[in-house]
Amino acid sequence: MSMDVLDLQGAAGAVHAVRLLMDEHRDRLVALDQAIGDGDLGLTMTKAFAAADDYAASASAVTPGKMLMQAGMAMAKAAPSTMGTLVATGFMRGGKAIAEAAALDTSGLASFFRAFTAGIMERGKTQLGNKTVVDALDPAATALEAAAARGADVRAALDEAAAAAEQGRAAARQMMSQHGKAAVFREQTIGIDDPGAAVGALILQGFAASVQT
Amino acid sequence: MKKFLNEAERFVPDMIEGILAAHPGRLASVADDLHCLVKGGPKTPNKVGIASGGGSGHLPLFLGYIGDGLLDGCSIGDVFQSPSADQMLEVTRAIDAGAGVLYIYGNYGGDVLNFDMATEMASMEDITVETVLGADDVASAPKTEGQKRRGVAGIFYLFKCAGALAAELAPLAEVKRVAEKAAANVRTMGVALTPCIVPQVGKPGFELGEGEMEIGMGIHGERGIRRGPLVTADTIVDEMLPAILDDLPYERGDEVSVLVNGLGATPKEELYILFRRVARELQQRGITIFNTYVGEFATSMEMAGASISLLKLDDELKRLVSRPADTPFFSQPQL
Numbered sequence: 001m002s003m004d005v006l007d008l009q010g011a012a013g014a015v016h017a018v019r020l021l022m023d024e025h026r027d028r029l030v031a032l033d034q035a036i037g038d039g040d041l042g043l044t045m046t047k048a049f050a051a052a053d054d055y056a057a058s059a060s061a062v063t064p065g066k067m068l069m070q071a072g073m074a075m076a077k078a079a080p081s082t083m084g085t086l087v088a089t090g091f092m093r094g095g096k097a098i099a100e101a102a103a104l105d106t107s108g109l110a111s112f113f114r115a116f117t118a119g120i121m122e123r124g125k126t127q128l129g130n131k132t133v134v135d136a137l138d139p140a141a142t143a144l145e146a147a148a149a150r151g152a153d154v155r156a157a158l159d160e161a162a163a164a165a166e167q168g169r170a171a172a173r174q175m176m177s178q179h180g181k182a183a184v185f186r187e188q189t190i191g192i193d194d195p196g197a198a199v200g201a202l203i204l205q206g207f208a209a210s211v212q213t
Numbered sequence: 214m215k216k217f218l219n220e221a222e223r224f225v226p227d228m229i230e231g232i233l234a235a236h237p238g239r240l241a242s243v244a245d246d247l248h249c250l251v252k253g254g255p256k257t258p259n260k261v262g263i264a265s266g267g268g269s270g271h272l273p274l275f276l277g278y279i280g281d282g283l284l285d286g287c288s289i290g291d292v293f294q295s296p297s298a299d300q301m302l303e304v305t306r307a308i309d310a311g312a313g314v315l316y317i318y319g320n321y322g323g324d325v326l327n328f329d330m331a332t333e334m335a336s337m338e339d340i341t342v343e344t345v346l347g348a349d350d351v352a353s354a355p356k357t358e359g360q361k362r363r364g365v366a367g368i369f370y371l372f373k374c375a376g377a378l379a380a381e382l383a384p385l386a387e388v389k390r391v392a393e394k395a396a397a398n399v400r401t402m403g404v405a406l407t408p409c410i411v412p413q414v415g416k417p418g419f420e421l422g423e424g425e426m427e428i429g430m431g432i433h434g435e436r437g438i439r440r441g442p443l444v445t446a447d448t449i450v451d452e453m454l455p456a457i458l459d460d461l462p463y464e465r466g467d468e469v470s471v472l473v474n475g476l477g478a479t480p481k482e483e484l485y486i487l488f489r490r491v492a493r494e495l496q497q498r499g500i501t502i503f504n505t506y507v508g509e510f511a512t513s514m515e516m517a518g519a520s521i522s523l524l525k526l527d528d529e530l531k532r533l534v535s536r537p538a539d540t541p542f543f544s545q546p547q548l
Contacts, residue, residue, distance in 0.1 A: 073337075076330060080297025082323065085330050088298075092333065123329060 003155040003211050005103035010211070011064035012056035015071055018206030019049040025202060032195040036182040041195045044081045045202075048088065051078030064104055068112070069095030082180060083196060086120050086133065087203075093119025106157040109207075110144035113161070117141050124179065131175035131182070131189060136200025139168040158208040165204035172197040214415050216515075221412040225269045225291055232276070236541040240279055243286075244303035248296055250276050251286035251307045261379040261388045262286065262308030263315050265372065266301060267324050268293040270411070271432060273542035274368070274511040275318075280540025283376040284317075292411045292514070293433050295323035301331035305340060313341035313385040317371045317392055319364025320348040343385055345392040347371055349401040349522065351460045352429025352438050365432050366474040366511035367399035367522040370534070377536035395530060400460050402453045403520035405430035406443065407478060409513050428452060432476065432513040446483070450490035453521055458498070463525055465499035470534050472522040473505070477512035479519055484508070487519055503531060504548055 006014065022029075022045045029042035052071035061067035072091030075084060094116035098108050117137040126132050143164035147157035177189040219227055229247040233240055238253045256262075265275045266288035276287040285308040288296035305314050314335070316328050325346070332342040347364025354361035375392035405427045408417035418434045421427060426449070429437030438456075463469060473488045475481065484507050495502055503526055511520070524530065535548035 069337075073334060076297075076334065077299040080299060080327070082326060085298055085326055089330060089333070092337075123326060 003153050005105050006064060006109065006154055006211065007103040008059070008061070008064050008067060011067055011104065012059065014207045014210040015049070015056040015068070016053050017210035018203050019046075019053040021202045021206045021209070022046050022049045022199075025198070029195055029198060032193050032198055035192055036177060036185055036189050037180060037195060040081060041083055041199070044079045044084045045087070045199055048075040048079035048084045051075055052091065063099060063102055065095045065098035065101055065112070067095070069099065071095070082124075083133070083199065086124050086196075087199065089119045089123045090116035090137070104154070105148075106144065106152055106154055107148035109154065109157065109161075110141065110148045113137065113141040113144055113204075126179055129175060130178040131172050131194045131197070132179060133196035133200040135172040135175065135194070136165040136168040136197040136204070139164040140200070140204045155208075155211045158204070158211055162201075162204040162208035165201045169194070169197040169201040214410050214412075216410070216412060218412060221415065224412040225289065228269070229276075229289070232541070239541055240276070243307040244300075246300060246303065248289045249286075249300050249303045249307070250279060250289065251304060252279050252284075256285075256308065256310040257382075258310055259312045260285075260310050260382055261312045261315055261385045262305070262310060263317060263372070263375055263379055263388070264288070264301070264304050264308060265316070265318050265368075266290075266296050266304070266328070267318055267321065268295060268433075270409075270514045271511050273509065274366075277542030278369070278372050278376075278540050280538070280543075282380050282536055282538030283372050283540055283543070292413065295321070295327050298327040298330035298334060301328055302334045305331060305335045305342060306338070309340045312382075313343065315375060315379070315385060315388050315392060316342060316344045317368065317375060318344075318347065319368055320346045320360075320362060321364070341385060343389045345371060345375070345389060345396055347396060349396070349399045350429075350431065351400050351402050351456055353431060353435065356460055363431055363435065365401045365403060365522075366472060366520045367401040367524070369472060369506075369510045370395045370399045370470065370522070370524045373538065374530055374533040376538065377533040380536070391529065391533060395524065395533075398461070398525040398530065399522060400457045401472075401520050401522040402428075402457050403430055403432070403437070403476065403518060404428050404449055404453060405434075405437070405476065405513075405516055405518035407515075407517040408434060409477065409516040411514070426518075430518065432511060432516075434513070434516075446486045447490045450487055450494065450521070454491060454494050457521060457523055458500075461523075461525060463500055463523060468501045468503050468526045468531070469495070470503050470524040470526060471495070471505045472510060472524075473507045474510045474520045474522065475508065475512065476516040476518040476520070477509070478515045478517040481508065484519055487521065491521060504534065510543075
């Protein structure tokens with residue numbers, strides 16, 4: 001069965017699926033963050049996505065984009081840490097890019113994740129290769145763009161994007177941290193999983209899971 | 214650690230409750246959050262709102278400058294921690310009087326991230342926000358990397374100039390322009406003699422040996438330029454002042470405002486001993502002092518140490534520095 005669009009309800013379902021994944025991976029994220037950060041990432045992300053999901057479930061927004069934008073605002077309020085603010089920025093910028101679309105096809109999702117990634121890069125003043133969430137998100141956005149170009153449906157496209165994000169997360173393992181507390185450890189971060197990239201991979205995994213029957 | 218504390222976790226809220234109780238009517242918290250503070254009383258319609266904020270532990274920075282002729286509001290984080298974007302947004306909403314809001318804060322990663330986020334959230338509510346960063350610490354990065362410099366005590370001059378012009382109901386673009394002008398003309402350098410203790414940590418953030426000083430140390434204990442044996446006050450000024458003067462540069466014939474700032478545990482007596490040498494050296498170089506501030510303007514908990522800031526004046530900045538201001542922590546008559 002093909003799936004052509006993610007409507008308002010579908011987008012809310014995607015946010016809900018990410019929330020469930022963050023809950024499931026909470027302790028893993030805490031452990032990853034304790035190795036090179038301050039260890040609060042698992043708590044921050046569960047709080048952030050709980051707030052986003054609660055908003056999405058009760059949303060009065062009329063389009064998926066506006067709902068995702070407002071969900072980002074709710075995250076910013078609920079999880080005021082660096083990573084919470086960055087992921088919230090991603091949702092706000094991504095949602096803004098597709099604010100008027102009544103439903104998201106593959107190309108709409110590509111626009112969402114491209115603006116999501118660009119927003120985080122701008123706010124976090126970072127780029128690809130610095131061992132951050134961007135290293136999982138950027139390959140996913142690229143995969144969605146490629147899928148849109150060949151006319152793939154939403155389900156196939158999100159599967160490919162989730163796989164690309166997971167590959168990006170794995171590749172980030174060999175990178176050296178440049179930002180935040182992790183940057184203090186420099187070379188010691190090579191060979192260690194990046195908690196931010198893990199979050200990026202989970203976001204895409206959640207979106208992909210939400211469109212499986 | 215010897216501090217007046219109830220619980221370490223209550224350090225910031227207990228402090229703010231004390232400040233609100235001491236200055237009834239002059240300050241108010243908004244959004245039911247002690248970390249969101251604004252000037253008491255009604256807003257002046259069409260006045261540009263000026264907001265600052267950052268971590269606690271620097272009084273009178275930031276909230277001590279809320280009042281007439283300076284700031285309209287501040288968001289305050291835990292000790293040395295950024296407040297959240299949402300707290301910044303609450304303050305922004307509360308102080309916007311229809312003419313937009315100017316953020317003036319120090320150039321630190323967490324603060325930039327959150328204030329930028331607050332700007333974006335405010336724009337979704339059709340509140341116009343502009344930003345000017347304090348980045349006056351010459352010891353924090355070379356002049357060629359000015360965008361990396363941290364903001365320290367010299368930010369007071371940004372508040373002072375922008376606050377004075379905003380009080381005259383100038384538009385946002387003008388208020389921003391004079392804040393930028395003050396930022397472009399102020400330079401600071403600090404020196405630390407002892408470390409400070411964040412209450413929730415309970416021990417000093419770094420070691421500084423008996424008889425040692427660190428020139429150029431930041432107001433959160435960031436590494437400075439040089440650590441060495443403590444020397445005489447005059448010798449310290451003789452090392453710091455040229456670094457400031459050469460950076461802008463300040464030249465013969467210039468007129469300046471001088472700020473000698475204590476970092477928390479240094480008595481005013483010692484600040485005046487430093488200023489004595491600053492005054493003599495400036496006179497020797499043909500630089501005129503228009504006015505002088507000596508006291509605590511931006512502290513670092515109980516750190517012993519001081520900083521020296523110079524603002525190069527033109528007619529416009531001189532007029533704005535001279536304007537009266539009145540807040541719970543700072544007041545001056547028309548100069």
